[in-house]
Amino acid sequence: MRLFEGILIAVHTLWLFSFLFRFNAKVKISINVIALFLFVIHLGFEGYRWQMGLTYILFIFLTLLTLKSFIQRNAEKAALECANQKKKVKKLIYITLILIYSFSSYGLVTVMPVFQLPKPTGPFEVGMNSRHLIDESRHSSEQKDRELMIQIWYPAEVEDNAKDIQYESFPYEEWSGTMEFIFSVPRYFFEYLKYAQTNSIKDIAVSNQEKKYPVLLFSHGFGSTRMQSFSQMEELASHGYVVVSVDHTNDAAYTKFPDGREMMNQTDAYSYSFNIEDERDVKARSEDISYVLDQLTSINDKDPQGLFTGKIDIDRIGIFGHSYGGSTAAQALLDDSRISAGINIDGPLHEPVASSGFEQPFMFILDEDYLYLSEEEIQYTNITQEEFQKYHDKISELADFHYKEGIKGDTYMLTFIAGDHYTFTDFPFLSPLLSWNVDIDQFHQVMNRYTLAFFDHYVKDEEIDPLLRKEKKEDQFYYFKTNIKND
Structure with a gap:
């Protein structure tokens, strides 16, 4: 809830009480004037939003009532004296109105707040840039050429x-x-x-504190968006990475191109394929990643926008992704040798990765109930309870196998006891109802701390952080396992 929203709702509540307890008409007028003043400030500095709709309607309604009571105060007083028997009914109506208004207004703006993303902890300010890419070598029924939107966060140069x-x-x-x-x-x-406000500055110059910066690629979940983990992108960029998030068009929920065209995912939100052998979509996503890497190489050679020329370290590349994006990260490591390390955030492993594995270091960041669905949730999918249980047993088995021996490089497993599948993203910031059982800030701090330690070592080639060597469990919040094979 924003400052003037809260004050405006409180004033309207007092205004309602002024009718309940028959305040003097001049008092009502004074409250009316204050409410009008706050209303103008709210619209001017904060802007309207539909959750405040009851307040807007109530402002008009109470203004009319106040004017009426002021103009007809003497007649109204006489009428009230002659109608004492109606007092209890009127009071009950006012009390009910106050309760409904207060609960609805405070409830809506609290449950659906205008939130502020956490401040990045790194030494750099964060810049942000959008790019529209067209791969003319790939086609589909939805697109003549494969079009992608990417979002780039990077260390920014801000004048003193x-x-x-x-x-x-x-x-x-x-x-x-x-x-x-x-x-x-x-x-x-x-x-x-x-x-809501971010911590990113659009198209600002890349920082000159370092000659060039390593790349981290991000792949979103099925039916999600490249913007789903905005705060994590900012955090990594603030620590000296060029972070590139890819909208996998048609697999993303919604993509908007610079010319105003919009593309919505045409499938059902619960039509995800619960099939380890189904590699078609994850393979197409991996091709998106390789194409984006090709384009980043060209941008580094000569950026048409003049931002990134010579600033991107194409020899130091990592990848991470959430859910189906985690599957994509693993597939891209198998397909593209330019990527040196990867992280799977709560995603399954699909074929051919499930069978073959790969050479690069890898980290699993998982929820303890790894991709588990309740019976109620399964009802919305295209599989039965028995089929899902078989799938769930298999992905858990594969994650454990690849952590231990299926992946040739060092492997790590960070498991959260609190939260759920979407706690890894920024979605819980939408409403406290989505994060009631977990401290979302602490959750993200832990996830980002391990993510940075991993990429700093395996992408930046820095000395390994002791954090990665220590197996630990902290206050029943998470536990961490390490399998360093090449010490």
Whole structure:
């Protein structure tokens, strides 16, 4: 809840009480004037959002009532004296109205807050840049040529005398499109997200503190968006990485291109393939990753926008992804030798990775109930309870096998006891109802700390952080296992 929203709701609640307890008409007028003043400030500095709709309607309604009571106060007083028998009924109506209004208004703005992403902890400010890529060598029924949107976060150069840094607004279009796909709720209900603020500065110059910066590629989950883990992208970029998140068009929930075209995922949100052998989609995603790497090489040679020429270290590349993006990260390590290390955040392993493994170091970051679905959730999928249980047993077995011996490089496994599949993303910031059982800030701090330690060693080639050598369990929150094979 934003400052003036809370004050405005409180004033309206007092305003309602003024009618319940028959405040003097002049008092009501004074409250009316204060409410009007706050209303103008709220709209001017914070902007409207639909969750405040009851307050807006109530403002008009109470203004009319106040004016009426002021104009007709003498007649109304006489009428009230002659109608004492109606007092209890009126009081009951006012009390009910107050309770409904207070609960609805405070409830909506609290359950669906305008949130602030956590501040990155690294030494760099964060820049952000969007690119539209067209792969003319690949085609599909949905696209003549394969078109991709990528988002790039990077260490930024901010002048010491810079006073007013303009951070970008939260990417509400991508998120509202994703919410529409997942929950079948009109995008309008999530338009208020445009008031949330990020820690990224659009198209600012790349920092000159280092000659060039290593690359981390990110792949989103099925039916999600390249913007799903915005805070994690900012955190990594603040520590000296060029972080590139790819929208896997058609597999993403929603993609908007620079010319205004929109592409929605046409499948059902629960149509994910629970099949280890189904490699078609993850293979196409891996091809997206390799194509993006090709384009980053060209951008580094000569960037048409003038930002990244000579600034990208193409010889130091890592990859990570969430859910189906974690599957993509593993597949890309098998397919593209340019990538030196990878992290799978709560995703399954598909063929051919499931059988063959790969050479590069790898980290599993998992929820203790690894991709588990309840019986109620399974009802929305295209499989039975028995089929899902078989699938779940298999992916758990594969993760354990590859941690121990199926992957040739060093392997690690960070397992969270708290949270669920979407706690790894920024989705819990949408509402406290999505993070009621976990400290989301602490969760992300732990995840980011291990992610940085892993990439700093295996991508930046820094000395291994003792954190990666220590197997630990902390306050029933998470536990960590290490399998360093090449010491």
